[in-house]
Amino acid sequence: MGFPDRIERTVEIAHPPGEVWAALTTAEGLAAWFGNEATIDLRPGGSARMSWSSGFMVDMRVGRVEEPTTFGFTWQIYGLPKKDPRRTYVEFTLEPTDAGTRLTVVESGFAQLPPDAYRTAYDGNSEGWASELGELVSYLDAA
Amino acid sequence: MPHDAEAIAEQVFTALADPSRRAILATLASRGPVTATDLAARLPITRQAIAKHLALLAEAGLVTAEPGERRRVRYRLRSAPMQVAQQFLAALARDWDRPLEALTEHLDRRARKAAATPPEEARGCHD
Numbered sequence: 001m002g003f004p005d006r007i008e009r010t011v012e013i014a015h016p017p018g019e020v021w022a023a024l025t026t027a028e029g030l031a032a033w034f035g036n037e038a039t040i041d042l043r044p045g046g047s048a049r050m051s052w053s054s055g056f057m058v059d060m061r062v063g064r065v066e067e068p069t070t071f072g073f074t075w076q077i078y079g080l081p082k083k084d085p086r087r088t089y090v091e092f093t094l095e096p097t098d099a100g101t102r103l104t105v106v107e108s109g110f111a112q113l114p115p116d117a118y119r120t121a122y123d124g125n126s127e128g129w130a131s132e133l134g135e136l137v138s139y140l141d142a143a
Numbered sequence: 144m145p146h147d148a149e150a151i152a153e154q155v156f157t158a159l160a161d162p163s164r165r166a167i168l169a170t171l172a173s174r175g176p177v178t179a180t181d182l183a184a185r186l187p188i189t190r191q192a193i194a195k196h197l198a199l200l201a202e203a204g205l206v207t208a209e210p211g212e213r214r215r216v217r218y219r220l221r222s223a224p225m226q227v228a229q230q231f232l233a234a235l236a237r238d239w240d241r242p243l244e245a246l247t248e249h250l251d252r253r254a255r256k257a258a259a260t261p262p263e264e265a266r267g268c269h270d
Contacts, residue, residue: 003148003149003152003230003231003234003235004234005234007234007237007239009239009240009243011243011246011247013246013247013250014250014251015250015251015254019250019253019254020246020250023246023249023250024246029249032249033242033245033246033248033249034242034245034246077230077233078233078236078237080226080229080233088233088237103243103246105239105243107237107239110230110231110233110234110237111148111230111231111234
């Protein structure tokens with residue numbers, strides 16, 4: 001495949017894991033470097049949200065919380081409609097190093113459904129709409 | 144129609160590279176199924192060129208022809224291949240480099256601020 005299902009980055013940060021952890025997992029931290037505003041309920045299954053002054057907003061669902069090594073969440077796939085249920089999974093891994101922290105971020109799931117599943121899911125959906133519209137039309141015709 | 148995601152996406156990007164085909168897809172997206180004659184009336188494209196573009200779009204799975212008498216065949220947008228292409232665009236559009244730089248800068252700023260204002264007990268030691 002010429003296109004990635006998964007994106008991975010590693011950065012060396014000259015600060016201890018505890019500080020990096022706080023920046024990743026608290027509303028104050030997230031709002032300081034990622035979004036302009038943030039809320040987070042830090043427990044598996046908890047909700048989080050980031051918003052930007054541009055009006056852009058993203059809803060997240062917290063997955064793994066293993067302080068201070070692993071923080072994972074799912075969020076909406078960039079570019080898909082807000083109601084689309086498909087999400088990518090983001091996982092931050094923190095490793096202590098002599099200089100501070102090695103932070104790895106992996107985002108996966110860009111190709112989470114094979115084309116056939118897409119076809120089925122989508123065609124089902126569009127037929128659903130077509131038949132609902134058809135029902136509406138016959139209802140209005142009958143009235 | 145191809146079955147692997149990359150081939151599907153490639154056909155979508157090829158289809159979208161042409162302004163006439165973009166205009167045809169945009170018309171189908173906004174107005175619903177229409178005949179080739181309707182398209183020719185709406186767009187500054189000849190009937191022959193429209194037929195040629197529709198054939199390519201059908202081959203890419205982006206439009207389907209509804210069954211009907213030849214001149215009355217209506218073409219309908221089929222968005223499933225767009226969603227496959229969109230997946231690839233989503234991966235390319237996701238930017239982790241800038242947020243990670245911002246994270247590092249944020250932590251540096253915090254550390255500098257903490258160094259500039261030592262806690263009470265530390266200052267006490269020097270007095």
